[in-house]
Amino acid sequence: MVNANEWLNEKIPMNQRAQATDLRIYKHCYNGHNTYAISCNSCNNRNNTLKLPQYQFYSTLLEGELDLNDFINLQCLYITQQQKLTSLKIDKCNKLTNLQINDTPVSILSKQLVTERDRSKDQVEKLTNIIRNVKGFSLSDIKLATKKMEEENLEYQIINIKNKLTEDGQLWxxxxxxxxxxxxxxxxxxxxKQLEKIKKRLSNELTAENIQELLGKIVEINELEVQLNNLKIQENQQH
Incomplete structure (x- = not known):
């Protein structure tokens, strides 16, 4: 167990924090070991993702205060598996929309979380703005706005599902x-073939309908991305 802020200073330099958008901290390794396994890459921190703008740390147990106020562009924060944090500072993380804290008794959480109602209201306002100013929006703008909302919905759905899964299920x-x-x-x-194996492994905790719904949303977002790219090509050709 290490002091959270000291660990943060060692892992992520101050000049890189403003660029980070995703931070995930797991107590156990990627392979689910509860105790150290010398032959495991994850236990030896070799599977940690240390590349901007996303950071992912396994085999990490933190205690004390964790100050993330330098992460001003952080959008997703996952802290899982019984960390020993006593304070989490995210007052300046104004872009944070997805926050998951599992089995972590944080006594002071210094930010009001975005609720489902607030999230839905924000999306309605965005759609209303597009409808009112439809002449000012290109088809690409509308597709992009749709894609962003689909991504937000998917991320929110994933968080809700994860909260109901075991630690092993979350990793799967x-x-x-x-x-x-x-x-x-x-x-x-x-x-x-690999996808089917993983679906079978997850079927102990999720229904086939839940799994297919998640995968279907990813397909929809991917299709929107393809459509956006094609529209950009067409627009460039017209100019």
Whole structure:
């Protein structure tokens, strides 16, 4: 167990924090070991993601205060698996919309979380603005706004599902989402086979309908991305 702020100073330099958008901290390693395994890459911190704008740390147990106020562009924060934090400072993380703290008794959380009602209200306002000013928006603008809202909805849904899963289930869910992206980017027999294996592994905690709904949303977002790219090509050709 290490002091949270000292750990942060060691892992993420001050001049890189403003660029970070995603920070995830897990007590256990990626492979789910509860105790150190010398042959495991995750236990030896080799599977940590230390690349901007996303950071992901496994085999990490923190205590005391964690001050993230330098992460002014942080959008997603996951702190899981019984960390020993006593204070979490995120007052200046104004872009933070997704926050998950599992089994972590943080006594002082210095930011009001975005509620489902607030999130829905924000999306309605964005749509209303587009409708009122439709002449000022191109098809690309509308597609982009739709894609962003779909991504927000998916992220929110993932958080809600994770809160109901075991630690092992949460890790398998992350793997499932990564596998679906792999299938979309490199559609081959091996990738699809891996996806089916992960779906079967998760079926102990999630229904087939839940799994398919999540994967379907990822497909929809990917299709919107393809449409956006095609529209940009068409617009460039017209100019």
């Amino acid at each position: 869910l992350e793997t499932l989402l990564e596998a679906q992206q792999e299938v979309l980017q490199n559609d081959n027999a091996f990738a699809r």
